[in-house]
Amino acid sequence: MVDQATRSLRQNSLNRICHEQSPKVLITGIGTGLDIPMLDERSHYIGLDITPAMLKKADQRAQQRPELDLKLQLADAMALPFENNHFDVVLMHLILAIVPNSLRALQEAERVLKPGGQLLIVDKFLKRGQWAVGRRTLNMIIRHIATKTNVVFEDLLDHCQSLSVVMDEPALANGWFRSIEITKSNHTE
Numbered sequence: 001m002v003d004q005a006t007r008s009l010r011q012n013s014l015n016r017i018c019h020e021q022s023p024k025v026l027i028t029g030i031g032t033g034l035d036i037p038m039l040d041e042r043s044h045y046i047g048l049d050i051t052p053a054m055l056k057k058a059d060q061r062a063q064q065r066p067e068l069d070l071k072l073q074l075a076d077a078m079a080l081p082f083e084n085n086h087f088d089v090v091l092m093h094l095i096l097a098i099v100p101n102s103l104r105a106l107q108e109a110e111r112v113l114k115p116g117g118q119l120l121i122v123d124k125f126l127k128r129g130q131w132a133v134g135r136r137t138l139n140m141i142i143r144h145i146a147t148k149t150n151v152v153f154e155d156l157l158d159h160c161q162s163l164s165v166v167m168d169e170p171a172l173a174n175g176w177f178r179s180i181e182i183t184k185s186n187h188t189e
């Protein structure tokens, strides 16, 4: 069901990557690997997840794509085991609203992304000032067992000085899900 509902979202997000120079791509929170069938074989990928069972399923999907340069790794999106400015592209599909500390995960993506690199996000966010009583109430109930439904993306971005939005468009469910492309400048603080 998740695969069906999110397939075109993923494809649109992945289509924004330019593969001509074989970029290094980090897939944060790769889950069961629903992105794997859509990955372009010219690029180099590291897919990480904190849950071994998810990585096992992702590995099964990866085996259907032996031509891909894809390494799977157990790691925490909030404490990435990579040096600064390492990746050309970071993908965050349905992960920012899941991790306990969304800001930390975004800042880690910012850290490991090269200046001029691309951060591609698909997730559900509230807009700043959006009241959304239902979603805020739902968040109180499900945040400890599932995803958060009250993350305001702009509030996270305020704390990431080198990131700026290139594209931000509604993707699903009346704009609750958004597809966002970010770039990293040379600005350091």
Ligand SMILES: C[S@@+](CC[C@H](N)C(=O)[O-])C[C@H]1O[C@@H](n2cnc3c(N)ncnc32)[C@H](O)[C@@H]1O
Binding pocket: 028, 029, 030, 031, 032, 033, 034, 035, 048, 049, 050, 051, 054, 075, 076, 077, 078, 092, 093, 094, 095, 098, 099, 100
């Ligand atoms: C909703 S799934 C999305 C998976 C995949 N990105 C997709 O689009 O289908 C969220 C994934 O994030 C992983 N996850 C949760 N917390 C994490 C963390 N701190 N670091 C890395 N992965 C995490 C979960 O194990 C799960 O596989």
